[in-house]
Amino acid sequence: MSKATTSSPDSDPNEQLDVIYFAGGCLWGVQEFLKHLPGVKQTEAGRANGTTQSTNTPYDGYAECVKVVFCPEDVSIHSLMDYFFEIIDPYSLNRQGDDVGVKYRTGVYSETPSHLEQVKRYIAARQDREKIVVEVLPLVNYVKSDDEHQDRLTRFPNDYCHIPFDLLHKYKR
Secondary structure, eight states: OOBOSOOOTTSOTTOOOEEEEEEESSHHHHHHHHTTSTTEEEEEEEEESOSOSOSSSOOTTOEEEEEEEEOTTTOOHHHHHHHHHHHSOTTOTTEETTEESGGGOEEEEESOHHHHHHHHHHHHHHOOSSOOOOEEEEOOOEEEOOGGGTTHHHHOTTSOOSSOHHHHTTTOO
């Protein structure tokens, strides 16, 4: 399993941590929502599955995403997907709210094949008449966003966000 390369100050050093990446439109709200969830130890704003190694260039195929370091003993992939589906429209292709374009596509990425299998099973179980268009792929490239994008809605709570305000604070600890 993919282990986190970073730890949070309140984590047990013997605790196993996993990493998964969620793309759900503009990353500001996604990060603000996910970082408060039970079992989530750390989040980081970034870009997934593009073709460059810099955030100083155009998006070059990247999806805005949030790296989530979590404790699998405290939160399952299924639960993380339940939370994620609260804040996205899984039927909307390359759009969440007013954010439109390939960089705002929805997706789940991981270096751990079992994570991806669990996500695929979750989506298959939720599939109904309309096709769910959440991308589920191995993580092949990740670039951390600059400091200005990290925890942006914590620092600027009135900035634009496609996620309703009540959902952003639903799980706040």
